[in-house]
Amino acid sequence: MIKAVILDDEPRGSRLMEQxxxxxxxxxxxxxxxxLPQTALAEITKVQPDVLFLDVEMPVLNGFQFLERLSEFDFEIIFTTAYNSYILDALRISAVDYLLKPIEEDELRDAIRRLKKRMATKANMPKTPAKTKSISKNKIALPTAEGIHLIEKSQITRIEALSNYSTFILTDKKKIIVSRTLKEYENMLSSDNFMRVNRSVIVNLEFVLKYKRGDGGVLELMDGSEIDVSPNKKEELLAKIF
Known part of the structure; x- marks a missing residue:
């Protein structure tokens, strides 16, 4: 059974989502x-949901600010909003879906189908063991609103841009949002097995499962995600992975 949480500042909206x-x-x-986003911040980690149905436009904290304040989470996101202007931002944090209100039953059914597929893929994803090197070379410090996370570089599958934020997506399903640009991490990880394959994504090449031919091509990662490769990055990428 999939455990779900709803966050919507409008009681009518949350009741409709429940129905x-x-x-x-x-x-x-x-x-x-x-x-109230503030209440959800205090309680959601205790609930440990599989998916959060998240409104975008909310007072005090919007949906993206809520995730940034939460900083670390391992549940999936399905946005539910009356505004279509945040679709690209939603895609950049690997949201399962972006549903526009009023939500149709067929659209919700498709979103749940995608959610189940992603959960199944992640459950079968092999864990990469941490390498035993010096801490300074093998870990990266990620400053968030709640503190500093020390993360093994080998546990990072990819990093995605979200305006002036960067979302780290890890092998254990967790996501960490950091208020620094992708460019900073591109420079920081340039000597490791990471590569910025387009304007919005840095990929850990250890997790590349397949390269699909095309103008720039597409990378398929072990967690089932597909990342477009910019044409001007194609030659460099192929040199690295082959």
């Missing part, structure tokens, strides 16, 4: 519903 999800009660159980 729609009850149509899928054989697959999804609603663990909590929040109308």
């Amino acid at each position: 729609k999800l009850k149509l899928f009660s054989d697959e999804i159980i609603i663990e909590a519903v929040y109308n």
Whole structure:
């Protein structure tokens, strides 16, 4: 059973989302519903959901600011909003889907299908053991609102740009959002097995499963994600992986 949490500042909106999800009660159980981002920040890690149905436009903290304040999370995101101007930002943090209100049943069904597929892929994803080298060379410090995370570089599958933020996506499903640009980390990781393959994504080449031919091509990673390669990066990439 998939454990779900709803965060929508409008009580009417959260009630409608609850009603729609009850149509899928054989697959999804609603663990909590929040109308205040501040309350969700304090409680969501205790709930340990598989997916968060997240509104974007909210007072005090919008959906993206909420994730940045949370800093580290291992659940999936499905955005539910009346605004279509945040779709690219949603894609850059690897959201499962971006549903525009009023949400149609078929669209919700497709989102749940994608969610189940992603969860299954992650469950079968091999874990990369940490390498035993010096801490200074093998780890990276990620400053967030709640403190500094020391992360093994070998546990980073990719880093994605979100405006002036960077989202680190790890092998254990966790995501860490840091208020620094992708360019800073591109320079920091240039000597490691990382490469910026387009304007928005740095990939750990250890997790590349397949290269698909094309203008720039597409990288398929072990977690099932597909990353477009910029044409001007194609030659450099092929030289590195072959």
